[in-house]
Amino acid sequence: MELRHLRYFTALAERLNFTHAAEKVHVTQSTLSHQIKQLEDEVGHRLFDRVGKRVVMTEAGETLLPAVTKALREIDEGIRTLKGSGRHLSGMVRIGATHTFNISLIPSCLATFLTNNPSVRVTVEELSAAEIEERIEADTLDIGIAYRPMDLRDLWFEPLYNEEMVLAVGPQHPFAHRKRIRIIELHRQSLVLLPREFSTRQMLDGCFQSVGAEPVVVAETNTIAAMLSLVRRMEIAAIVSEQAVSEMQDVRIVALESPTPMRTPGILWKRDGERAAAVRSFAAIVRRAVSSAKLKRPRE
CATH class of the missing domain: 3.40.190.290 (D-Maltodextrin-Binding Protein; domain 2)
Incomplete structure (x- = not known):
């Protein structure tokens, strides 16, 4: 099993469409299909099924996805940390949070972030979950902290805890x-x-x-x-x-x-949006804060 197998797996899990997933990871559809088959052979389970023209995840795929997502996130963050070590981040981070998270989680994470990155300009708005979703889709927010939406539409939700x-x-x-x-x-x-x-x-x-x-x-x-x-x-x-x-x-x-x-709180991103280094850094601080608080994490 190689790292690319896991990246192809998460791409297909996100898009549930071989053509769109292949475009995301810049390979042909046949290459993606072959790599997914290799991964399924490696783990000994089918991870996806075709239902008519649709692609659906199997129970085995649903079980594997949280662990793979977490592993890839930590690998990518480690690489970015090494590349960015010794440099202060710059730019702007636009954060939307519902009332619950704006009481203590956001202020404590923001204090850590600004101490480490004094050159970054940050805006925080307390909004309803629906407003956060709309603003992220409209590109007027970079990241949201809210509860899992009923309809993700063009959003990507990263669960933090239950x-x-x-x-x-x-x-x-x-x-x-x-x-x-x-x-x-x-x-x-x-x-x-x-x-x-x-x-x-x-x-x-x-x-x-x-x-x-x-x-x-x-x-x-x-x-x-x-x-x-x-x-x-x-x-x-x-x-x-x-x-x-x-x-x-x-x-x-x-x-x-x-x-x-x-309920499941988490981080909201735009599904196809480009995540700036400063935004990724703030998200990493939120994850660490949740982890150190020993909150009940979703089953992985």
Whole structure:
């Protein structure tokens, strides 16, 4: 097995089209097909199947992809580090982040990045996930930190870790002294949630439906800050990331179970966009921050 086999594999996994994948790695379609066959023989499993004119990944391919993606990323970063050692980066990095990540992750990563790269100009905007996706596609953002989109379209999503959502309530709420709450116990309970067009809301609605729970959604707001402000003032609850409330003394956190709502934060890039050295460097700092925090990473 050679490095090129892995690069061809990830290209085909990304495009799911032999012609487009071959163009990406600058080989002929027949060469790509032959190299993929060699890799399949090496690992002893089919990695792709043809369904009509479509190419789909097999279960073996899905299992292999995260490990190969991680390995190639680390190899490429090591090479870039060696090539760029002793040089300060320059240019501009335009970052978009949702509220949860703009509380601590982005500021801490940005402090490290700017200390190492004082010549780089950085802009950070706190946006909704939908706005981040639109801005990356429009080339007005270089990188986004948000949750996995429902529809990737022209985006590439790199998962960072898995996150359990929690119930946030005020200190006077009946659930304030509970350690855990089953989703079914939220039946007929007053909640403030994100609007229905948000992927997180759609995921939560799926959790409610799976156990027959019908909470009373008394308010919808598109910002976590507004949700938590209502929680502090009223006897209602919100379902949010623990990161969003971890430093708030007047908000209680209650674990959710049966089922536990899960989200996957990650890095968003434009699928075919050129990634400048400064942007790649910032992304590497984000990965290291997540790794050092020992957050629950996606299965690899």
